[in-house]
Amino acid sequence: MSGLRQTGRAGLRKRSGFRLLIGLLALSLVASACAGDEPTTSGQGQSGEQLTPTGPQELKVGYGKDPWVDASQGDKKRKPNYPLNADVCDTLVQLAADFSVVPMATEGRFVGNNTFRFTLVPGVKFADGTPVTSAELKHSVDYTVQPPAVGTGFLGPDSTKIVDDRSIDVTPRIPNLRLLEQINHPSTVVLKPGSDPLNNVQNSVCTGPFKVERYTPEQELVVVKNPNYWGKPAGLDRITFKFYPDDTTRALALRNNEVDLITDIPLNILNTVSSQPDVKIAKAPVGYTHMFYISRRKASGEPTLLSDPVLRRAVAHSIDRNAYVRGVLGGNAEAIPHVQPPAVLGQFANLVKGVPFDRNEANRLLDQAGWRRQGEGVRTKDGQPLRVKIVFGRLDLVTPEFVQAQLRAVGFDAQIAQLDEGAYRAALDSGDFDIDLSAPNQNDGNPAFLIALRWYSQEGGGANNKVISPGADTKFNSMIDAILTETDPTELKRKSAEAMRELLDNEIGGVTLAGLQRTYAMKNKVHGFEPHPSSTNQRWRTVFMRN
């Protein structure tokens, strides 16, 4: 909120309420710049020395709205791991910050015949001290496919088999060699039989460095250190996640020392938060994007306006990513062409170029296609206006307005439809849109996650896939076929990058506006926080306090 004021240092804190009120009403914003070097968020000091914890090791985190109140039964079943990950449960394998998959409670590997073997790391035990065996591992995977199913990787009730007392084999019910990259999602955690997170998260038993002390819906989630943790003990004794639905209130709670760290700072208040003298900012690598999907056909099969590849290319050429990053996001993002974080493609990220911003080329393409324009007005062809409908999910209105302005500059009559959640979903499935703005997150290690999920034409695919996909007989689709059966990790990334290039540079299935970073603000006394590009894979075990 741009109207927040800063009134200086602690010595002024006790001025009279009336004088403060007058000052505030004058609407002048006084920002005090941070003095000196920027404090680090790692466990090391300015000169590289290793810092040690001092004082009470209790962290209060200002989170957004309680994610489980309005959630589906499936999301509630994944308390307290998803969408908020309180680091209570270990996953079988873990998604590292560079999107590589590393062992966590198990080591996983492909053993052929569409089957993956997961073997327990030595010493893994539950928070109550009991050891974990393959029976509990099987239960943990089976839990995800029981209704309401939350599993990833096309698993079924018969997908998991016990190999020995430390290993299980998991076989997806359809060919899926991406299971290892998908199963690191916090939906699949090691969970003790008898645990019922859906109805009683406090009594659920996992293997992580923390355990749930209490959960009060819409107020707070409190976790405490697990004394029986099988790995390196957590730095903190207690974490309290306090729920603040309002972003400005969350920022004020940080300023008022009611919380020590706040998550996901909106960009419109980032500068205000970061200018507080005792606050430091931590940014994760790019973890999600702002982008839009382009509809090619309605659910009935009727082609849409943008089924014309020339028009799609004109749309892509008209978008100035740098202007979006600079003007809309205040420079707090990266102008990338990828629809997923480039890090997930590794060394092959540079294969994806995207369609460059070139308004002249956009105009030329439209002129060539017969869309004529009177001055700076809307283009028409055979009496029909060049009209497109923009819908959007959980994004601020400023993003569709930006796209609208960019398209109007080349003669599109871009109209924004503000829909509630139900109408939005209905529009996506029916194809009643031309451009769908979204902010997809990368929460697993599959380099083809989003392009396969949203654009792949497959039997039984989602309704929206049928609307936006290039089609079953296209080069892109066959590239995804190959990706789903690729076993070599390096080849997987290369093929995924090539498929993304085919989708974005040639097919123009979508356009990316920016790559965004999760941004956290915390008091200087918070150390060891390692921001993860995937918020659902954010861990808290390395954090400690120096009071």
Added chain:
Amino acid sequence: MLTYAARRLILLVPTWLGLSLFAFTLSSMSPGDPAAVILSRELDDPPTQEQIEEFREQHGLNDPFVVQYAGFVADALRGDVGISFRSGKSVREEIGARIGSTLQIAIPAFVASVLVAVFFGVLASLRRNSIGDHISRAVALMFESVPSFALAYLLIIVLAVELGWFPVAGKGGLPYMVLPILTLTLATLATTMRLTRSALLDVLSQPYIRTARAMGVSGRRVVLSLALRNALIPVVTVAGLILAGFVTGTVIVETVFAWPGVGQYVVAATFSRDYPVVTGFVIFTGTVFVVVNLCVDLLYTRLDPRVRLGGRVGHS
């Protein structure tokens, strides 16, 4: 009075039925198939048409409108207004779990708003056109003109952040309640205060007041015992509306102060097309307003014995 009360209670029935029919009709006309919505959320794969039809049969969604409405009314009279699409819990349970939190700030805010407004309204009328009168009206109008979210932020910045007197937000004991109550109180102060002032000024100009003063009745007794009771009639009407509005949820205040009340919940349900919740809340809200209005009407007879309800003019 008992006859009047009984008559009004009987009138509640068609009023409530009309309200329930309106809510049920709106819900029925809403786009989207509730069976598809529920099954989409619960199943791993998109529901088939057979699954949707089976669900519709099981839950009476294919029955004629009148049959569905009759079932709805029968259930609603038992307090059952359906099952939330999102949570699978009864709407009564969901609203019931949150209404307590809303009442925790609504009732104190209402009492404070009325008491403060009446107090300053009386003072303003007695010191008409004085500096105090002008200042109090201007300040009250200022608070009412400021959007409630801005007022909330202002109070947080001044009283919590700068002065450190209260916490910023969250649900807890008395310190956590002060700022949301203060926000609600200040936002509704002006209307009640100005109404009190103008009504009292009108009453104080009546001949019987001059007579009372001429007969030596003390100024305090003239105002408090003779004039104020008559002046409060319009104030009671407005106060009833304020109370009903507070009780049925103040979503902005609840959101800013992270106060888990019913207002926030219903707004989220609306955006998620959780129609049973929306319908149930309409029933709840309407019932609250009807009951509050009934109480207000009954209060009229206590304030002014001249009011003969039911069209009869008689002697006590």
